[in-house]
Amino acid sequence: MNESRTTDLRHTRSAPQHAWGRWTLAATSAAFGAATIASGGRVLFGGPAARAAAGAYVGFVVAGLALGRRWSVAVGATVAAGTAVVFALFGAHVAAGGAFERRTVVAMSLRTVFWIAFTAGAARLLRPSEHVETTS
Numbered sequence: 001m002n003e004s005r006t007t008d009l010r011h012t013r014s015a016p017q018h019a020w021g022r023w024t025l026a027a028t029s030a031a032f033g034a035a036t037i038a039s040g041g042r043v044l045f046g047g048p049a050a051r052a053a054a055g056a057y058v059g060f061v062v063a064g065l066a067l068g069r070r071w072s073v074a075v076g077a078t079v080a081a082g083t084a085v086v087f088a089l090f091g092a093h094v095a096a097g098g099a100f101e102r103r104t105v106v107a108m109s110l111r112t113v114f115w116i117a118f119t120a121g122a123a124r125l126l127r128p129s130e131h132v133e134t135t136s
Contacts, residue, residue, distance in 0.1 A: 019068075026066035029118055053065045065122050073122045080115035087112050 012054040064072030094100050 018125055021121075022068055025121050026063075027127065028115075029065070032114055035076055046107065054097050065126070068126060070126050073119060073126055076115060076119035076122050080112070080119050083115050084107070 064075065089109060090100070090104065094105075
């Protein structure tokens with residue numbers, strides 16, 4: 001078997017695992033997004049305390065990951081960074097004596113951890129395939 005044929009077979013064998021991982025991660029982020037939207041609905045109609053738990057769903061990130069698009073890693077990282085910045089600003093607000101709800105801390109912690117984990121998982125699943133070279 002020649003070298004390129006061996007590389008092609010190894011890539012083909014691992015492809016279903018990567019597709020399954022991409023779709024699982026995409027579905028998980030879609031569920032998380034749906035929960036965020038539900039939370040956002042409560043925020044819109046639940047008064048000031050509920051507004052503190054608002055979030056955003058980024059649909060094209062999920063679609064990009066499910067389709068195996070490498071740019072979804074950069075978008076996920078941007079969302080993670082943005083969420084972390086907002087969380088830091090929220091922390092400064094609290095440190096300055098501003099009013100807050102404990103559930104906001106929980107919600108922002110969950111969002112920040114989720115988007116960091118999403119980005120790490122997407123980066124792992126969508127990294128360029130490694131070609132294994134064989135020696136004769």
